[in-house]
Amino acid sequence: MTGFGFDLSWMSFGEMLLGFLVAIITAIVGLQKWFWGRVSSSVSNSMSSLVSGHEGIEKRLKTVEGSMGMVKHDIETMRGRMGKMETRIEGLxxxxxxxxxxxxxxxxxxGVEAQANMTRMLYEAAQRAEKSGNA
Structure with a gap:
């Protein structure tokens, strides 16, 4: 039996069929490796961008947490100052x-004016009495 310009007379039909199946399976495995290699690299690239995006988000969250700590400190300071102001205002x-x-x-x-009037009247009365007593 000749096929494709090769002398295949030494092979039986079963051997050729088995060889053909092995060739097809090898081609499928090679195609599968190539396909999954592409998918794997695509997924890897996507995951690396997700990881870098995740790291950026994590850094921003840490920055926000730090800012929130500063805001909390500022709020506590303002509460203390407000308490002091309320105490001072209550004293006003x-x-x-x-x-x-x-x-x-x-x-x-x-009352002072009344006492001044009374003192003036007593003084005037004392002066009249003195004048009438000396006269």
Missing amino acids: ATKADLHELAVQVARFGA
């Missing part, structure tokens, strides 16, 4: 306190 006089103080100052002024 309110509108009602100022009104009451004005009323008390007016009463005190009226």
Whole structure:
């Protein structure tokens, strides 16, 4: 039997069929290795970009965590300052306190004026008495 310009008379039909099957299986295995090699390199390239993207995200998250720590510290500082301000504000006089103080100052002024009037009247009376006693 000759085929493809080769003398294959020494091979039986079963041997040729077996050789053909081995050749087909070898071709399939070679095609499969080539295909999976391409898929593997494609997946590897995609995974490397995902890994680098993941590392970038991780770095950004660490930066955000650091910033959040600084913000938390700033908030705690502001709370302390607000507490001090509230304490100082509580010590300040309110509108009602100022009104009451004005009323008390007016009463005190009226009392001082009344005493001054009384002292003046007593002084004048003493001077009249002195004049009438000496005359």
